[in-house]
Amino acid sequence: MEAAIIDAAMDRPFEGDRQVSRELIERAVAGDRAAFDRLVEPYLAVALGAARLITGSEADAADAVQDALLHAWQGLDRLRDPALFPAWFRKIVIRSATRTVRGRRHLVELDLDIPAPPDSLDSEVDRRLLARAFGRLDRKDRVLLTLHHYWQMPVAESAQLLGLPEGTVRSRVHHALKRLRASYDAEVRR
């Protein structure tokens, strides 16, 4: 039986989450777009970044986040606790980004604009090759690594988002990292 594994160090509030103002939410629910803008502002850039990692392009990321914003805007009145807004919004963004790439069978080549490392050092990781290796991962691995190595999402939250026990999430991330490593090594050998 898969079991939820609790790591006390992980069982903490998301450090990136700020206190969400109930007043802002109430104003947004009342139709105040400016209040909604202020509400999502702290999370917008990182949401666009996460969507870009998952979809592979900035244009698709913008579409995905706009779709998420529309969902959040229209579903805001069902949010019972303001403290839940960040996690709720993250969930909508990830789902929207995943939906954007859903059905794509081909690999997504990320737009690579990472500068070349100053020297080719065997002891260091070539981030351009690593970026290319990341682009070769499948959707699930990209989502997992985006959640945990970019968004730093707590395991409990991603477990709920993905519908998996926490132990399984840890194991899947473990494997995603290994596949990334293998993909990277393949890029290095090219």
Add this chain to the structure above:
Amino acid sequence: MNRSSDDFEAAVGTTLAELARVDRSTVAETHAFIAALPDRHPGRALLRWPDRWSAGLAAAVVGLVAVAVVASALGGLNNAPAASATPSPQPTASGEPNVVPSSPPIVFATASPVVPAFNETLPVVMTGANLWMQGWSPDGSSFAIAEQPPDTPPSTRGIPVVHLFKRDMTPEGTVDASQLAWTDATHFVALRYESSSDGTAGGHVYAGRIGSVQLTQLPGNFQRLVSGPSGAVALMQWWDGTPETPTHYVVLSGGAESDARDGYPVAWSRDGSLLAIIHPTGPPPPRGVGSQVTGWIEVVGSAGQSVVKASSANTWISSEMAFTPDGSRLAFQDDTHAADGRDEIGVLTVATGQVQMLGHFGPMTWLNSYQLLYVDTWSSIPSENVKVMVWSDTDGTFSSYSTGNVLTANGWGGMVVGMNGGDVNLGTTGPTNLTLVRQNGWGIVVGTVALGNEVFGEIPGDSWSPDGQMVVLVVGDGQSPFQDAVLAQ
């Protein structure tokens, strides 16, 4: 190319941060989009909430009223919190057994019809948020499905609800717990994560019985339950997750706990006579979520005696392990070559301690006691991740078995294999399983079941009924928080 795990993970974080950069104009466009959002429609829900929730809420209210009336009549439950319609034990600071009078489980005497989240053709057990299977009772008369209600703080412990069902899908009640394990046909233990009086988190285990309103707290602070089809249960004691700290577990027998034993329990054999445990050795977990404590494997008997020690078999603590149906072999995920990014499936022969590495890797399950099925995922090319392979222990050969990335088998010939995102083929290779098998013989795919959407998450081994006749599948689309639990047979 000797890069440490820490170096690589740090590079991953840095690289993803660089890749995730977006132009300021994109952010500005997004703000412009917000300014141009359409008017809100108060009360309009974009995310679909199945009608079950409203109907179920009404039923729950009726149930609560009924409970309150009964409680009032009995005079013993007047102080039960109104919102607690499920057994809701309170731990004691001393850790002593604590019998908790609680309101009875909700009785679905007038169960509302289930309105599936998707267009299902199979019988729908329940529709709910974030479902995962919790296993069948040893006699197959009941099973349990856990649910994490939507829009709840993910870090909050104790919120998941475990729904209990009879084999015919009749609801039997609910328990507030993160994990539940059956010890026999009517008894179970449930794990709840709760804060102690000093504010520290902990896991408490409660013993319960179908039809009873009482839960009895077992002494100790626990992290996870490991149960087997026979009703064998190991309780992993709270652990800080570092290899320097010893791991301990106890085994339940006749409702009593054994003495604490060393190790991290992972998997029981089908008959409950063998337990696979890990002895953590290291390395210290680096910061990444995917970093796991690793250790070597030992198989012990139900009384704790060592059966075989496999010091050369290394794995990590959340890895999958599976005994063959006859308990003669243990498949595990080897971590020996982790530094190279290579994982392999290993097979430990219990009688001899011999470890065989298969050179392949993927989610795995025993088709029977000598054939191991696995999804061959050793490829970074998504289109290649669709092969189900079979390894035969009798001649050591590998062969292609089917196409798919979804896989589960009950060890007696019944299996589910297929491509996620479409139909799932329900097939079999054994005569002891499905009724249709007896009519069609060996090795014949006897039917195709269409699901309303993808298999959501995974299909754990304990989704199968002990007699191999039924399997519970959780169907979802990854977008809606709601899934359907359907019963295939």
